Structure formats: C-alpha cells, structure tokens
Amino acid sequence: MPPPEPAQAPAQPPAAPSPPTTPALNTIPERIRQLADISQNLWWSWQLDARELFDRIDHSLWRSTRHNAVQFLRQVSPARLEQQAQDPIFLERYDRVVRRFELLSQRNGTWFASRYPELLDRAIAYFSAEFALHRSLPIYSGGLGVLAGDHCKEASDLGVPLIAVGLYYHGGYFDQQIGLDGWQSDSVDPVDPTVNPVFRVNGGDGNPCLVPITIAGRQVQVGVWRVMVGRIPVYLLDTDLDCNDKADRSLTARLYASGTESRLRQEWVLGVAGVRMLRALGIQPTIWHANEGHAAFMYIERMRELIEKGLTPPQAKEQIRATSIFTTHTPVPAGHDVFSFTEIEQVAGPFWNTMGITREQFVAFGQPGPSDQHYEMTLLSLRLAGRVNAVSARHREESRRIWRWVWGSDKPVDEIPIGYVTNGVHLSTWMARPLRELLAESLGADWEADAEPAAVAAAVRIIDAERLWAVHEGLRHLLFHYVREEARHRWRDTWKDPAKLAGAGALLSPNVLTLGFARRFATYKRADLLLHDPERLRRLLTDPRRPVQIIFSGKAHPADEPGKRVLQRVFSAAQNPSFEGRIAFLEDYELHLAQRLVAGVDVWLNLPRVPLEACGTSGMKAALNGAPQLGTLDGWWAEGFTGDNGWAIPLPKTEGEPDQEDMEHLFEILEGKVVPLYYDRVPGKPSAEWVHMMKEAMAVAVERFTTRRMLQGYVTRYYVPAAVGEAIPGDPPP
Numbered sequence: 041m042p043p044p045e046p047a048q049a050p051a052q053p054p055a056a057p058s059p060p061t062t063p064a065l066n067t068i069p070e071r072i073r074q075l076a077d078i079s080q081n082l083w084w085s086w087q088l089d090a091r092e093l094f095d096r097i098d099h100s101l102w103r104s105t106r107h108n109a110v111q112f113l114r115q116v117s118p119a120r121l122e123q124q125a126q127d128p129i130f131l132e133r134y135d136r137v138v139r140r141f142e143l144l145s146q147r148n149g150t151w152f153a154s155r156y157p158e159l160l161d162r163a164i165a166y167f168s169a170e171f172a173l174h175r176s177l178p179i180y181s182g183g184l185g186v187l188a189g190d191h192c193k194e195a196s197d198l199g200v201p202l203i204a205v206g207l208y209y210h211g212g213y214f215d216q217q218i219g220l221d222g223w224q225s226d227s228v229d230p231v232d233p234t235v236n237p238v239f240r241v242n243g244g245d246g247n248p249c250l251v252p253i254t255i256a257g258r259q260v261q262v263g264v265w266r267v268m269v270g271r272i273p274v275y276l277l278d279t280d281l282d283c284n285d286k287a288d289r290s291l292t293a294r295l296y297a298s299g300t301e302s303r304l305r306q307e308w309v310l311g312v313a314g315v316r317m318l319r320a321l322g323i324q325p326t327i328w329h330a331n332e333g334h335a336a337f338m339y340i341e342r343m344r345e346l347i348e349k350g351l352t353p354p355q356a357k358e359q360i361r362a363t364s365i366f367t368t369h370t371p372v373p374a375g376h377d378v379f380s381f382t383e384i385e386q387v388a389g390p391f392w393n394t395m396g397i398t399r400e401q402f403v404a405f406g407q408p409g410p411s412d413q414h415y416e417m418t419l420l421s422l423r424l425a426g427r428v429n430a431v432s433a434r435h436r437e438e439s440r441r442i443w444r445w446v447w448g449s450d451k452p453v454d455e456i457p458i459g460y461v462t463n464g465v466h467l468s469t470w471m472a473r474p475l476r477e478l479l480a481e482s483l484g485a486d487w488e489a490d491a492e493p494a495a496v497a498a499a500v501r502i503i504d505a506e507r508l509w510a511v512h513e514g515l516r517h518l519l520f521h522y523v524r525e526e527a528r529h530r531w532r533d534t535w536k537d538p539a540k541l542a543g544a545g546a547l548l549s550p551n552v553l554t555l556g557f558a559r560r561f562a563t564y565k566r567a568d569l570l571l572h573d574p575e576r577l578r579r580l581l582t583d584p585r586r587p588v589q590i591i592f593s594g595k596a597h598p599a600d601e602p603g604k605r606v607l608q609r610v611f612s613a614a615q616n617p618s619f620e621g622r623i624a625f626l627e628d629y630e631l632h633l634a635q636r637l638v639a640g641v642d643v644w645l646n647l648p649r650v651p652l653e654a655c656g657t658s659g660m661k662a663a664l665n666g667a668p669q670l671g672t673l674d675g676w677w678a679e680g681f682t683g684d685n686g687w688a689i690p691l692p693k694t695e696g697e698p699d700q701e702d703m704e705h706l707f708e709i710l711e712g713k714v715v716p717l718y719y720d721r722v723p724g725k726p727s728a729e730w731v732h733m734m735k736e737a738m739a740v741a742v743e744r745f746t747t748r749r750m751l752q753g754y755v756t757r758y759y760v761p762a763a764v765g766e767a768i769p770g771d772p773p774p
C-alpha cells in the first residue's frame with residue numbers, strides 16, 4: 041500500500057481550470073527557488089520560520105496579502121527576490137527552512153514512525169464534508185471544519201499516514217453581510233484559485249483524474265483537486281466539469297447547499313466518488329475514518345466493492361465494520377442528516393442492484409425501524425463502523441443515552457460501545473507567535489515539534505509574570521488595531537451608517553477588561569444570554585472605574601432563522617448607545633479573525649445550554665493564549681475546568697428552562713469574581729492572581745487540549761487497533 045505522498049510540488053494540471061502561471065514564480069532566483077515549492081504546501085501557514093522568510097522579503101506585502109504565500113509570490117517584485125538571494129543572513133534562514141521542509145518527504149523520524157514502523161505503509165482515509173485549512177480556502181463553516189483541518193496539520197506533524205478526502209466547494213461558504221436592521225444576508229464567497237495552492241490531480245494517463253458515479257440516474261464525472269497540508273494530501277472532489285450536465289456542475293458549488301436533496305447529492309459524491317477517487321489514484325487505505333455522518337456513504341461503496349469481489353453481504357459488513365471508524369460530533373438533532381426514502385430513491389437508486397441486495401435491504405442500513413420511512417446518516421454510521429467515538433467525556437454519555445435504542449433498550453447505557461476522544465486544537469495554528477517565541481526561550485527553537493506536553497506545561501508555569509502580561513497586552517493592542525482597521529475599511533467601502541462603525545468596535549478601548557464570544561450563532565450557544573437583563577449588563581459594561589467590554593463574532597447558518605434572530609439581537613445591542621460602545625460585533629468570522637480574537641481578549645465566554653455542546657474548541661484556543669474561559673460545564677469544560685484555569689457556571693438545578701439560572705450565575709461570576717480579580721492591581725502591572733489563572737489556562741490547554749493529545753488518542757485507541765485487526769470492543773447493533 042502506498043505511503044502518503046511526499047510534499048513535493050503537486051502535479052501541474054494540463055487542462056483548465058488551473059491557476060494561471062505566475063510571472064513572479066518564473067523570476068524567483070535559482071538560489072531561493074524552493075520558495076515556490078514551500079508556498080504550494082500549506083505547511084508554511086503554521087511554521088514561524090517559513091512565515092518569517094516571506095516577512096523579510098517584503099514586510100508590507102506580506103501584511104497586505106494577509107500572510108498568503110501564494111498571493112505573495114505572485115506579487116512580489118523580482119528585484120526584492122534578487123536582493124534576498126544575495127543576502128547571507130536571509131540565505132542562512134532560507135536553508136534552514138528548506139531543510140525542515142525537505143524532512144516532510146522523509147518517512148522516518150516522526151512520532152508515528154518511531155512507534156509503528158510496521159504501519160508506515162498503511163494509509164488512513166479521513167473523510168470530512170469540510171476542512172478549514174486556510175482563510176483563503178472557504179470550504180468550511182465552523183467547528184467541524186476547523187477540527188478536520190487541525191486533524192490534518194497534526195497528522196502531518198506526527199507523521200500519521202493520513203489521506204484526507206473532502207469536497208471542493210468552488211462557490212465557497214458565504215460572506216456575511218449584515219443590514220442596518222441587524223439581519224444577516226448571505227452573499228457568495230467563491231474560492232479564488234489564484235491565492236490557493238490547490239491543483240487539479242491527474243490520473244496515471246496524465247489526463248485529469250475523473251471518476252464516474254451515478255446520481256439520480258445520470259452519469260456524473262467527478263474531478264479531483266489536491267492541497268498539501270504538510271505531509272498530508274487533502275483531496276477535494278468537484279463536479280464542475282464541461283462534460284457534466286449543467287445541473288450537475290453546480291452540485292458541489294456551495295458548502296451545505298440548501299435543501300436536503302442537494303445535500304444528499306453532495307454526500308453521495310463525497311462518499312461514493314471519494315472511494316472511487318482513491319482507487320483511481322492507486323491508494324488503498326487500511327483504515328477509513330468518517331468525520332461525522334456526512335461521509336457515511338463511503339461505507340456503502342466499500343461494501344459494494346466487497347460484494348462485487350464475491351463476499352456475501354454479512355461478510356462484507358463485518359469487514360467494513362472492522363476497518364471503519366466513525367466520529368459523532370453533536371447531540372443536537374439538526375446536526376444529524378435525515379433523508380426521506382423518496383430522496384434516497386431519487387439520488388441513489390438503483391445502486392442496490394449493483395450491490396446485489398434489494399432496495400429494502402439497502403434502506404434498512406439507515407432506517408430507524410421497520411415502519412419508518414426515513415434514512416439517517418448517523419444510524420448508517422453506527423451500524424457500519426465498528427469503532428465509534430464521541431468528542432468529549434460528557435458527549436460520550438449523551439451519545440450513549442441518545443443511541444442506546446439502536447442496541448436495544450434493555451442494554452445498560454455503559455455497555456453501549458461508544459467511546460470518546462476529546463477534541464483538541466492545533467497548537468502551532470492557534471497559539472500566537474509572541475507566546476510561542478516566549479516559550480522557545482526556555483524550551484528551545486524546536487519545541488513545537490519535540491517537547492513533551494508536560495514539559496511545555498511546566499515551562500508555562502515558570503514564565504515571568506510581567507513578561508507574560510506584557511506579551512498579552514501587546515496581543516490585545518494588536519487585536520484592537522486590527523478591529524479598527526477592519527472598521528475603517530468597511531466604513532470606506534461599504535458602510536453608510538456611522539452606527540455600524542460604533543458597533544464594529546471603533547469605540548473599544550485597549551485598556552478595558554475584554555470578553556470574547558465568537559462561534560456559529562446556533563441558539564443553544566446562547567450568545568444573547570447576557571442580553572436577557574440589559575440593565576444589569578449596562579451597569580456591568582459602563583462602570584466608570586472598572587468597565588467591561590465584549591467582542592462578538594460569528595455567522596448564523598443561512599437556513600437558521602432563530603440563529604439569525606439571536607445575531608440580530610446582539611448586533612443591535614452593539615449599536616445601542618446605552619452600552620456606550622462597549623459591545624462590538626465583528627462581521628465575517630473566519631479562521632484569521634478567530635486567531636486574532638482568541639489571542640487578544642482577556643476572558644473567553646462559552647455559554648452553551650448543557651448538554652448540547654459536544655465539545656467546543658474556541659475556549660481551548662483562547663486558553664492556549666492565556667485567556668481563561670468562563671463557561672457552563674458542558675463539552676470540554678466539564679473535564680477541563682480545574683478551579684484555577686477559569687470559571688464555571690454550576691449545572692442548573694431546575695430542569696427544562698435553565699436560561700434564567702445560568703444568566704444569574706454568569707452575572708454573579710462576572711461582577712463578583714472576574715472584574716475584581718482583573719482590576720485589583722497597580723496600573724501597568726498585572727494582578728498576580730490573574731496571571732496565575734492565565735498560566736493555568738495555558739498549562740492545562742497545552743497538556744490536555746491540543747490535537748497532539750487528540751491525534752495520539754485516535755492513533756493508539758482507534759487507528760492502530762483497527763489496523764492490526766484487534767477485536768472490535770462491544771456488541772454490534774443487532
């Protein structure tokens with residue numbers, strides 16, 4: 041079985057559409073020619089020293105391209121490149137980066153290679169409907185995509201032989217535009233191929249790789265793109281090809297296209313064409329991991345293959361279960377796709393004929409019970425993946441409770457074979473540069489690759505308090521600078537009303553205790569919890585001696601009307617003069633803004649209604665940057681809160697309507713604990729207790745809530761046991 045492909049320059053596509061060749065790429069001096077290769081692998085996006093190279097070449101261009109290496113090399117002046125190619129200091133740094141870059145194509149020397157050398161030739165296919173890899177590639181909507189992107193980056197760092205499969209939504213997700221009335225309207229945000237290292241993939245014959253599938257009775261050709269994320273190839277499927285029927289060309293255009301049937305078609309492409317694409321490229325994975333149920337048709341296509349090879353359906357099912365992993369990501373019903381039989385019949389029919397089974401047998405995989413007329417992707421996954429995990433300890437309990445009936449309700453809950461691996465965040469993506477540099481002083485330059493998490497936590501705890509505070513203040517000022525500049529540009533380009541300027545953070549002060557709240561605007565996340573008592577909130581924010589300010593950001597799903605109403609409420613509060621400009625709403629939340637925000641605020645708010653947040657990751661990102669979380673005891677916080685790394689809202693005593701109680705607790709903690717602790721200090725100096733809490737937030741996050749710990753969990757408890765054929769724990773659903 042082939043190893044993951046080395047990080048060489050991706051194959052150039054012979055046919056359109058491909059990014060036009062770059063004038064600047066042709067003028068890169070020979071001596072520093074590999075800058076082009078580096079720019080074509082998103083590896084540079086989390087490497088400080090690689091980023092620094094671009095910064096040294098042209099600081100202001102690096103900034104104005106918003107740290108995009110592809111765009112940068114397109115625009116940089118040849119004279120500047122020539123100059124750097126003569127500069128010994130630059131060349132020394134360049135050579136060092138190139139040496140590290142070249143290590144990506146070596147299989148040895150990684151965490152995975154040293155522990156599992158015999159498994160290096162196996163491939164783990166990782167399917168996800170979204171990937172957040174870089175701001176320039178809008179093929180994600182929120183937490184699920186960020187998790188998948190971080191999973192790939194960490195797999196690269198650890199040398200895990202992962203091959204990722206997703207969809208190329210060339211029309212992107214959406215750009216958020218908010219009217220004066222606070223109502224979100226959604227405009228397109230297409231992928232710009234000139235700023236992305238995404239390339240069409242060719243098959244063995246040198247022509248673009250195309251795989252055929254049947255959708256709704258029509259043959260559709262599916263094309264493939266590839267983006268390299270360090271060692272990990274991410275293959276993205278699309279149907280926008282001349283040879284396809286017009287209607288089919290837009291199948292993969294938009295992330296989460298509206299309407300269940302188009303969604304079903306996309307999932308059919310992801311699952312079925314995803315498997316066929318890997319086969320066409322000669323990649324034979326040993327392990328197959330579906331990140332959420334969207335990708336579950338991948339199990340079905342593999343069953344079809346096995347049956348075609350002569351296995352009986354039960355034998356095929358057993359083999360699929362032994363090699364498949366399924367991660368469930370939410371207890372919220374809207375997160376689980378359900379399709380009607382009619383839709384399944386329309387889109388997938390008559391696939392069952394090619395599997396040698398009946399339509400009834402086919403739909404039974406996703407059918408809750410014999411009398412139901414719908415098909416659930418999560419059920420399909422629970423039945424066909426032998427290894428199933430939730431994404432936090434608390435979410436495992438919820439998932440076992442929710443899905444227990446699948447195993448028969450007389451089975452004790454703790455025997456339901458659903459495990460958990462708590463989500464994490466990719467440290468080098470989410471910890472801000474000045475903090476990483478601070479830690480490098482005690483841990484050495486290569487600490488991000490080499491240091492043990494416990495050693496990092498220990499190093500965090502002995503950082504000099506005043507230096508940590510100074511770095512944090514610097515990051516906070518950077519955030520405010522960014523917020524103001526964004527507001528200035530939008531004021532110039534699109535906004536007509538000054539209220540928008542105030543509401544977008546123009547009146548924020550960099551010296552005031554700043555709370556951050558940013559994530560998708562789903563109602564259960566309760567962005568508006570504090571707004572339930574506007575007068576008390578006004579008193580909190582506008583206290584003349586110890587003021588508080590809040591920065592909000594986030595998009596509502598285009599079809600989520602209640603979520604849009606919450607957003608509208610927050611948005612109008614930001615423009616309400618009685619809050620004196622101490623609430624800001626930042627439009628268009630995405631990866632880059634998230635990075636700024638988690639690094640620049642003082643406290644992170646996380647207020648999901650228990651137990652609806654499966655994990656939540658933005659609080660981990662904030663914690664990595666020394667912003668303690670104030671949150672309900674849900675998801676990761678139920679296991680991450682230690683007593684001195686933030687604050688916890690106690691579990692509500694009343695069943696049913698916890699909002700009032702949670703809100704009271706939230707205000708009490710803010711007024712009675714957070715504000716006094718923050719302001720109880722000599723001006724210009726940090727409060728010792730506050731810095732202690734910052735360090736604890738960081739230490740706990742680096743030790744327990746990074747993707748390093750998470751991926752090692754997947755490898756040791758899921759990938760390796762499946763790869764070596766260990767028995768599946770627990771009973772299959774009957």
Ligand SMILES: *Cc1c(COP(=O)(O)O)cnc(C)c1O
Nearest residue numbers: 182183559630631634656657658
């Ligand atoms: C981390 C992140 C999320 C997920 O945040 P949660 O706290 O898990 O809800 C969503 N969007 C972006 C852009 C992120 O960076």
